[in-house]
Amino acid sequence: HQQYHTSIKDYINRLRIEHAKKLLNKNHTTISGLAYECGFNSESVFFVNFKKYTGMSPGEYKVRFT
Secondary structure (H helix, E strand, O other): OOOOOOHHHHHHHHHEEEEEEEHHOOOOOHHHHHHOOOOOOOOOHHHHHHHHHHHHOHHHHHHHOO
Protein backbone atom coordinates (compact mmCIF):
# COMPACT_ATOMS: atom_id res chain seq x y z
CA HIS A 1 0.00 0.00 0.00
CA GLN A 2 2.74 2.46 0.91
CA GLN A 3 4.73 1.85 -2.26
CA TYR A 4 1.85 1.98 -4.76
CA HIS A 5 -0.55 4.23 -2.82
CA THR A 6 -3.45 1.87 -3.53
CA SER A 7 -5.03 -1.22 -2.04
CA ILE A 8 -4.01 -4.68 -3.20
CA LYS A 9 -7.52 -5.16 -4.59
CA ASP A 10 -7.24 -2.02 -6.75
CA TYR A 11 -3.76 -3.00 -7.88
CA ILE A 12 -4.90 -6.46 -8.96
CA ASN A 13 -7.99 -5.10 -10.70
CA ARG A 14 -5.85 -2.59 -12.58
CA LEU A 15 -3.60 -5.44 -13.77
CA ARG A 16 -6.68 -7.42 -14.84
CA ILE A 17 -8.01 -4.47 -16.82
CA GLU A 18 -4.64 -3.94 -18.52
CA HIS A 19 -4.73 -7.60 -19.55
CA ALA A 20 -8.31 -7.17 -20.79
CA LYS A 21 -7.29 -4.18 -22.90
CA LYS A 22 -4.61 -6.28 -24.60
CA LEU A 23 -7.11 -9.06 -25.28
CA LEU A 24 -9.64 -6.58 -26.68
CA ASN A 25 -6.99 -5.38 -29.10
CA LYS A 26 -6.60 -8.98 -30.29
CA ASN A 27 -10.33 -9.14 -31.15
CA HIS A 28 -11.41 -11.41 -28.31
CA THR A 29 -14.77 -12.93 -29.15
CA THR A 30 -17.07 -12.20 -26.19
CA ILE A 31 -17.05 -9.79 -23.29
CA SER A 32 -18.23 -12.48 -20.87
CA GLY A 33 -15.40 -14.80 -21.93
CA LEU A 34 -12.98 -11.95 -21.59
CA ALA A 35 -14.25 -11.12 -18.10
CA TYR A 36 -13.73 -14.65 -16.83
CA GLU A 37 -10.38 -15.00 -18.58
CA CYS A 38 -9.16 -11.88 -16.76
CA GLY A 39 -10.24 -13.21 -13.36
CA PHE A 40 -13.56 -11.45 -12.79
CA ASN A 41 -16.39 -13.55 -11.39
CA SER A 42 -19.08 -11.88 -13.48
CA GLU A 43 -19.49 -9.78 -16.58
CA SER A 44 -21.09 -6.95 -14.59
CA VAL A 45 -18.18 -6.72 -12.14
CA PHE A 46 -15.80 -6.65 -15.09
CA PHE A 47 -17.85 -3.95 -16.82
CA VAL A 48 -17.91 -1.71 -13.71
CA ASN A 49 -14.17 -2.08 -13.15
CA PHE A 50 -13.31 -1.57 -16.81
CA LYS A 51 -15.27 1.68 -16.85
CA LYS A 52 -13.71 2.74 -13.52
CA TYR A 53 -10.13 2.36 -14.77
CA THR A 54 -10.53 3.41 -18.42
CA GLY A 55 -13.47 5.82 -18.38
CA MET A 56 -15.29 3.84 -21.07
CA SER A 57 -17.05 0.53 -21.58
CA PRO A 58 -15.19 -2.43 -23.10
CA GLY A 59 -17.23 -1.96 -26.30
CA GLU A 60 -16.34 1.72 -26.52
CA TYR A 61 -12.67 0.88 -25.90
CA LYS A 62 -12.69 -1.76 -28.62
CA VAL A 63 -14.23 0.62 -31.18
CA ARG A 64 -11.83 3.41 -30.31
CA PHE A 65 -8.57 1.46 -30.07
CA THR A 66 -8.83 -1.51 -32.42
